[in-house]
Amino acid sequence: MKGGGVTGKANPLARVGALFDGARDWWEHAKVWQRYLVYIGAIVFALILPAPWIGSFMSPGADWTSVLIYPVGTYILLAVGLNVVVGQAGLLDLGFVAFFAIGGYSVAYYGTQYGWNYWATVVFGIALAAVSGVILGAPTLRLRGDYLAIVTLGFGEIVRITANNTDEIGGARGITNVPHPPPMFGMKFLLDPAPYYYLMVAAIVLVIIFSVRLQKSRVGRAWAAIREDEDAAELMGVPTFKFKLLAFAIGAMIGGLAGGIYAGKAVFIEPNTFPFILSATILAAVVLGGAGNLPGVMLGAFVIAWLPERFREVDWLKDMLGGKDPSEFRILLFGGVLVLMMGLRPEGLLPSRRRKAELHEGTGGMGAMGAEVAGPETEASTEAVK
Amino acid sequence: MLLEVKDINVHYGKIAALKGISLQVNEGEIVSLIGANGAGKTTTLKTISGLRPLTSGQVLFNGEDISKLAGHKRVQLGIGQSPEGRGVFPGMTVQENLLMGAYTRKDDLTADLDEVYELFPRLAERKNQFGGTMSGGEQQMIAIGRALMTKPKVLLLDEPSMGLAPMLIAQIFSIIKEINKRGTTVLLVEQNAQQALKLSDRAYVLETGRVVKSAPGLDLLDDPQVRAAYLGGH
Ligand SMILES: Nc1ncnc2c1ncn2[C@@H]1O[C@H](COP(=O)(O)OP(=O)(O)OP(=O)(O)O)[C@@H](O)[C@H]1O
Ligand SMILES: [Mg+2]
Numbered sequence: 001m002k003g004g005g006v007t008g009k010a011n012p013l014a015r016v017g018a019l020f021d022g023a024r025d026w027w028e029h030a031k032v033w034q035r036y037l038v039y040i041g042a043i044v045f046a047l048i049l050p051a052p053w054i055g056s057f058m059s060p061g062a063d064w065t066s067v068l069i070y071p072v073g074t075y076i077l078l079a080v081g082l083n084v085v086v087g088q089a090g091l092l093d094l095g096f097v098a099f100f101a102i103g104g105y106s107v108a109y110y111g112t113q114y115g116w117n118y119w120a121t122v123v124f125g126i127a128l129a130a131v132s133g134v135i136l137g138a139p140t141l142r143l144r145g146d147y148l149a150i151v152t153l154g155f156g157e158i159v160r161i162t163a164n165n166t167d168e169i170g171g172a173r174g175i176t177n178v179p180h181p182p183p184m185f186g187m188k189f190l191l192d193p194a195p196y197y198y199l200m201v202a203a204i205v206l207v208i209i210f211s212v213r214l215q216k217s218r219v220g221r222a223w224a225a226i227r228e229d230e231d232a233a234e235l236m237g238v239p240t241f242k243f244k245l246l247a248f249a250i251g252a253m254i255g256g257l258a259g260g261i262y263a264g265k266a267v268f269i270e271p272n273t274f275p276f277i278l279s280a281t282i283l284a285a286v287v288l289g290g291a292g293n294l295p296g297v298m299l300g301a302f303v304i305a306w307l308p309e310r311f312r313e314v315d316w317l318k319d320m321l322g323g324k325d326p327s328e329f330r331i332l333l334f335g336g337v338l339v340l341m342m343g344l345r346p347e348g349l350l351p352s353r354r355r356k357a358e359l360h361e362g363t364g365g366m367g368a369m370g371a372e373v374a375g376p377e378t379e380a381s382t383e384a385v386k
Numbered sequence: 387m388l389l390e391v392k393d394i395n396v397h398y399g400k401i402a403a404l405k406g407i408s409l410q411v412n413e414g415e416i417v418s419l420i421g422a423n424g425a426g427k428t429t430t431l432k433t434i435s436g437l438r439p440l441t442s443g444q445v446l447f448n449g450e451d452i453s454k455l456a457g458h459k460r461v462q463l464g465i466g467q468s469p470e471g472r473g474v475f476p477g478m479t480v481q482e483n484l485l486m487g488a489y490t491r492k493d494d495l496t497a498d499l500d501e502v503y504e505l506f507p508r509l510a511e512r513k514n515q516f517g518g519t520m521s522g523g524e525q526q527m528i529a530i531g532r533a534l535m536t537k538p539k540v541l542l543l544d545e546p547s548m549g550l551a552p553m554l555i556a557q558i559f560s561i562i563k564e565i566n567k568r569g570t571t572v573l574l575v576e577q578n579a580q581q582a583l584k585l586s587d588r589a590y591v592l593e594t595g596r597v598v599k600s601a602p603g604l605d606l607l608d609d610p611q612v613r614a615a616y617l618g619g620h
Contacts, residue, residue, distance in 0.1 A: 218489075225475055225486055231437050232473035237461035237490035237536060354477035357516040 020350045024293075028353070046201045050194065058306070061313035065193040071305035073200035074262050079285045079301035080207050080294065081254025086283065087292035087355075088215060089247035090227025091141070092149040094279055095156025098136075099129040099252040101274035103259025105163060108175040108269050118181045122260035129256025130249045132159075137248035141241060144230075156279050164271040174270025181264045189264070196265040203261055207254055208294060214250070223247060227292075228358055277331060284334050288341060290348025292355045299350055304334065387449070388413045388571055389434065389465075389540050394443030396426075396433050403429045405595040406443070411540060416562070416572045418582040418603060420616055421592030427575040428470045430592070431542045434573070435467040436460045447540075462490050466538025468529040470545055470575075476518025480509050483517045483528050487535025495535070502531040505561055523554045530561070540571040547578045559585055579616040583607045591616075 030038070048054075055064025078100060085093045106125030110116040116124070140151040164172050180189040187195035214220050222243045225233035234240045263269055281304060289300020308327035311317055317326040341348070347356045389411040396404040404426045411417045419427045432438040434445055436457030445453045447463055455463075466487075475483050484502055488495050503510035506527040512520065517528055526546055533541055543562065547555040559581050566572050576582035583589055586603030591612060599612065606612045 221486070221489070224477065225489075228475040228477055229473045232469060232475065233486075234437060234457040235435060235461065235467050235469060235473070235536075236486045236532070237458045238486075239456070239458045241456075354516075356477075357518050358477040360518070 014344075017345055017349075024350070024353065043201075043205065046204075047198075050197055059309060059313075062309060063193065065197050067306070067309050069193055069196050069200050069265060070262060071309070072302055073197070073204065074258055075282060075285060075301040075305040076298050077200070077204055077207060077258040077261070078255060078282045079289070079297045080204065080211055081251050081258065082282050083286050083291065083294065083297045084211060084214070084254065085247050085251035086286050087297060088220065088227065089223040089244055091244060091247060092152070093248075093251065094149050094153035094283065095136075095159075095276075096152075096251070096255055096282055097274045097276065097279040098156045098159040099133065099255030100259040100262070100278070101159050101163065101271075102129045102132055102252075103256030104263040104266075104269050104273065105169055105175070105259070106256070107260045107263040108178040109169050111179040112175055112177060118179055118264060122257065122264075125260045126253045126256040129252040129259070133249045133252030134245060137245045141244045141248065153276070153279075156274075156276055160271050160274050160276075163274075170270070172271060174268060174273070176268045178263050178267055178269060180267075193265070196261075199264070200261060203257060207257070211294060219243065219246065224354070281331075281334065284338055288338065288348060290351035290355065293348070293350055293352035296348050296350030296352075300348065303349075307333075387411070388447070389573070390444075390446040391430070391434065392444040392446065394430075394433060394445065395441040396429055396438055397441050403595055404433070404440075407592070407595070407597055408443075409590050409597065409600070411571060411573050413539075413571055414566075414569070415587040416566050416574060416585055416603075418574045418576055418579075418586040418589040419592055420576060420579045420582060420589060420606075420612075422615070424594070425592040426595045427592055428544055431467060431470075431544050431573070431575055434460075435465055435542055458490075461536050461538075464537070464539030465542065466533040466536040466540070467542040468526075468533040468544060468546060470548070472522075472525045472529040474517040474520070474525045474528045474532075476516060478517050479514050480517060480520065480528060481513040483532050484509075484535050487532035491535075491537065498535055498537065502534055505534075505564065506531055522549045523551070523558075526550065526558065530558075530565075534565065534570070538570060540573060541565065542573050542575075544575045545577060546574070547576065547581070555581065579612070580607070 027035075027038075050065040050068055052064070058064055059067045078096065081099075082093065082096045085091050085096070103122070103125035106128055107118065107121040110121040110124060111118060136152065136155050140148050143151070163169055169175065181199065183189065184195075184199075187198065189195050189199075222233065222238045222240075225236060225238055226240050226243060230240055266273075282301070285301040285304040286297050287300070288304065289298065290296025308330035312325055312327040314326060318324070321329070347359045351359075387410050391407060391409045393406045393408050394404055395402060395406060407426065407430055409417070409419075409430075419430060421427055429438060433440050436452075436455060436459075440453060443453070444451050447460070447465065452460055452463065475486060478486065484499060485495070488498070508524055509527055509531060512524070517525065520528060526548075530543065530546060533543075546558050546562065550558065555578060562572060562574065563585055574582055574586065583603040583606050588600065589603045589606050590597050591599040591606065599606070599609070601609070607617070
């Protein structure tokens with residue numbers, strides 16, 4: 001990657017980037033109590049987010065709380081899951097939507113056909129997703145990069161098409177009357193979206209805690225090593241295949257959980273709820289936000305989920321597009337934004353410092369260019385990690 | 387015998403890279419593999435460390451057949467490798483890179499870490515710098531130090547002098563000597579045949595996937611054919 005455009009003065013993203021980098025530097029040196037304050041602040045923020053006065057600006061046209069559940073919350077949950085695979089273990093998965101579908105269909109099918117308790121169907125969906133992750137991963141994770149991308153892409157399509165052609169699970173018509181979650185903590189899951197929102201927040205918080213703990217464990221170190229140099233990781237005694245499979249299974253489980261929670265509110269699911277473009281969108285969110293860094297990934301998912309909803313209602317845009325819904329152009333826009341990002345800030349909006357170092361890897365004298373030196377807006381990389 | 391390679395054949399797809407290579411490494415030795423580009427030196431090391439599967443033949447370690455063993459398990463047996471092109475983890479600091487070497491170890495690391503920093507004072511100065519921003523020579527030191535942290539019985543070094551300035555090359559070779567003196571067996575792959583042979587107890591000359599010559603290092607230094615092919619003919 002050419003370093004020139006990244007720290008150059010002409011780069012319009014540089015200022016924003018510097019701000020983010022500054023925040024990250026602060027965070028890395030923050031004390032434990034400061035961090036807990038931020039955690040508590042983030043949860044409080046999430047709880048007051050559905051407030052109507054925020055909604056009137058963020059989502060004037062549609063019900064804000066519903067938008068926060070789908071697409072925003074769902075995308076965030078999916079992105080955190082995909083981040084385990086892409087951001088932490090460095091595996092390219094283009095069929096992540098398959099696990100989302102498996103979780104969703106589990107809730108819909110076992111709930112309607114067998115009358116299972118909602119939570120039982122969610123747990124079963126998570127297990128099913130994990131098993132399919134392992135079945136998909138076992139033969140393919142021995143292959144590298146491009147093959148894996150193609151096979152996972154195929155898997156996503158296979159799951160969708162299979163659902164489409166299997167009458168037992170509703171075929172192309174899908175499944176209606178998907179049961180809602182049973183009441184919890186005095187909240188009833190009916191038409192009011194608020195309880196679903198709190199459920200979504202709880203799931204996201206849970207998955208984040210899980211993901212952070214993993215990242216800081218031996219498993220996380222192994223993933224980082226695999227991502228940075230798989231052969232070298234094996235030479236360090238890391239069972240690379242096993243850990244890649246584990247990343248796949250854990251990512252799949254989070255995808256399955258997202259599907260289960262989504263289906264709990266949706267009432268109705270069909271194969272087209274799970275198109276390939278959703279896999280691509282979540283991947284775009286992860287890359288845009290900064291693969292490997294949870295706040296970045298969540299920011300990316302939020303932006304990608306929310307922007308099209310917001311612009312759907314902007315009149316002058318509608319007029320400009322001849323009355324068409326501007327959100328129909330979102331995929332075109334994402335493509336453009338991603339291309340722009342690759343040029344200006346390839347590590348994503350809010351990357352981890354490590355990820356940045358990986359992408360701006362000095363060639364160490366192996367190639368024509370020397371090692372990258374930290375830009376003036378960041379601390380010298382010699383003080384990287386405490 | 388610590389390490390024995392018996393008549394191994396290794397293929398990349400249909401292309402045979404190794405056509406029946408055999409070699410032995412005894413405990414405490416420094417053994418070199420020299421040969422032209424593409425002779426199969428790297429492939430030989432990768433097959434020993436388990437990064438490449440073999441088509442036929444055997445790799446024996448302490449008399450035990452390890453040909454089917456996964457690479458990460460061979461590390462625990464005592465095979466450490468510093469790979470060609472170094473393979474430093476760019477997003478990890480120098481210290482984190484070294485600690486990756488101790489990934490499977492549960493014992494106390496301080497003594498070994500200190501030893502690596504003593505062998506490479508340069509790394510001690512830059513513990514917290516990212517591996518990816520270290521210079522080529524420094525990355526070589528990380529790669530060797532990291533392999534040492536696995537506590538290898540035999541250390542496989544793939545072109546440790548690649549891309550280094552003459553001063554640094556001499557330094558790296560003397561460090562290899564020192565590592566060997568402290569009890570680690572070394573299997574060394576080098577383009578820098580002159581220096582490698584001087585250092586080695588024994589050496590093998592590889593040509594297109596075959597061993598064409600094996601002799602004590604100093605004998606090969608005087609061998610007219612070897613001189614002509616690998617030592618610039620002086
Ligand atoms: N990944 C690969 N795919 C296909 N062929 C390969 C691969 N790696 C090596 N080869 C081939 O195998 C043969 C031996 O390669 P190897 O890397 O072992 O040579 P080497 O002796 O280490 O050379 P050098 O001194 O240039 O490092 C070469 O002909 C090479 O082209
Ligand atoms: Mg080589």
